[in-house]
């Protein structure tokens with residue numbers, strides 16, 4: 001490791017996230033000040049127009065926890081609707097060694113499975129790794145209905161088995177109680193899934209990881225992990241515990257997307273990577289993470305992401321610092337999903353983190369349809385904030401988010 005190149009894990013030990021309660025104007029001002037005092041950039045700005053050389057080879061593979069399986073370090077997110085005749089993107093990804101597709105019952109308004117089903121028939125089931133997930137929003141899942149939903153997933157995917165079945169978006173540690181772990185074992189014994197795990201992106205990710213490391217029976221976890229969490233000691237300890245216990249760790253939400261115009265407050269500069277690639281590289285630089293999922297909706301994104309995965313070049317110290325600065329300056333626009341912090345300080349059942357996540361689908365993913373559907377699925381009590389006192393929640397939000405303004409924005413955009 002040279003003085004300028006470092007693994008993210010080492011960097012994380014020294015980095016501290018500032019709780020930024022600033023407006024974007026403040027942020028821009030601070031960014032300008034920082035730019036003045038920052039060392040000169042290593043090369044002209046790459047931005048998102050970095051030239052990607054023709055790709056040769058395939059995406060490297062890493063071991064998934066203690067399963068003994070090797071999976072591509074970059075895998076395909078399935079929240080999009082795939083072409084049910086011939087999906088060019090899936091085929092192109094497959095040629096690049098990305099043979100792992102992560103789908104879910106609810107993705108693409110229930111239509112993701114259909115495209116994956118056709119694709120697996122075209123390339124051969126045994127040549128793919130397919131994981132799927134089940135959850136019911138607003139309804140408590142029991143072991144029995146997880147099993148029923150797995151059957152439905154397999155039917156839709158037109159396959160006898162999933163390589164892994166996840167309990168999707170779990171929030172409660174109850175999901176790691178013996179009856180659920182027994183269900184996981186039964187599913188594996190039945191051959192309907194080779195492995196069993198869960199996904200989570202709410203505020204108690206660290207607790208869930210810690211519990212998973214203790215109880216056993218969880219083969220892998222898909223969880224929110226990105227450059228904004230450099231200084232999260234609790235999460236780092238939980239990741240260490242999982243690694244020690246042989247639990248596979250799959251990163252999602254690696255881009256930590258915020259609106260484009262806000263992200264431009266820091267002009268990421270690198271001679272090697274654009275910002276999107278750098279965010280992925282920062283996750284892969286942590287050798288505790290086995291792979292990262294990405295929702296790759298066009299050839300350019302797929303090619304850029306695969307190129308980043310294949311590149312032996314690591315992020316420089318300067319690039320890590322730029323990401324850290326970006327995290328600080330744009331914090332008020334990046335909800336981390338720690339809903340236990342804000343929602344416990346608001347009377348009633350307001351779902352702040354969910355509403356802000358749906359806002360992100362609209363503002364950043366360009367998927368207003370899904371955003372509106374999910375927002376509409378919230379009950380009026382979970383959605384309406386008029387008359388509620390949000391001041392304590394705003395004051396304690398670690399990201400300094402003006403929850404009132406962002407919820408208003410969500411309402412304007414999503415209740416149209």
Ligand code: SF4
Pocket residue numbers: 334335336337338339340341342343352353356396397398399400401403
């Ligand atoms: S609004 Fe703040 S406290 Fe609430 S979930 Fe988002 S980051 Fe956490």
